Amino acid sequence: MSTKKYFIGVDGGSTKTEAVLIDENKKEMGRGLTAGSNADIFGLSESVDRVFAAIEQACAGKNSNITGACLAIAGIDTKKGKSIWEQAIKNHYSFSKYLNKKPFVVNDSLAALRSGTTAENAIVIIAGTGSNCFGRNEKGEEAKSGGVDYILSDEGSGYNIGLRILKRITQSIDGRNDKTILKDLLFRKLNISSFSKLVSQVYEKPWNKADIASIAPLAEKAAEKEDKVAKEIIERAAHDLGIMIKAVANKLQLKNKQYEIVTAGSVFNIQTILMIHLKEDIKQFSPKAILVKPHIDSATAAAYLAMEQTQ
16 A cells, blocks of 8 residues: 655745645645745744744644655755755754655745746746746746845845835935825834834834835835825836846747746735736737736645655
């Protein structure tokens, strides 16, 4: 009698870490959720602990027949970064309880792509707390743009939108730029009444990338009220994401071909106005491109990748 096989997928981002356990028939058997696991934000040790905690929740006792695992983690952008994570997992006090074999460790963009398509010609644009763009073509070639964290990239991300909101509010208050209702929306959200209190809140902790990204939804709220500043912020974000897609399409020679673009990440859930502008930009350089939404979540997609790695 054959032993049932299980596969684990993990989607580790800046805001949350989600693990999914599936069986050999792709039936979900368990799910776990913990805080973010981007080591650039939370540190490697804490991030690895959070990934383990999510896996432990998902497994819930099913620890004897884990055939494969895929950990799709934000911030793993280089071979060195991947190696560091693999070593940290190997050295962790409890990972061997669930993972008897070396896990498949990848950047979260690979799971995000799998969440929306299996097409040979495809690109995924991720706009969550951070941003990243990754693609592949029928020749098996891969390319990316962005995805090297907030100092060097993250254009069009929730963090980038949130940071622009903060800067434009500051500029508006001290007379360097147009007035905007973003100030009133932010003050209401934070339950503060003065700019000095905003300064204290931002720098006292200080705010990290995820904190800044959490205010990104205010841009659409203000844009719906015809706020000029908010509209400019959203249009800029859409243009930045479009440039990332265009760069990958150029590298893979996809511009004049039909290919799928998976739009993944929280920004696409809250910024409907952004999608309108992004579609317009894409039509200019890839008129045959088809935009698709994820049909499964990225943690489940990672579990599928774990299964596919063993076949």
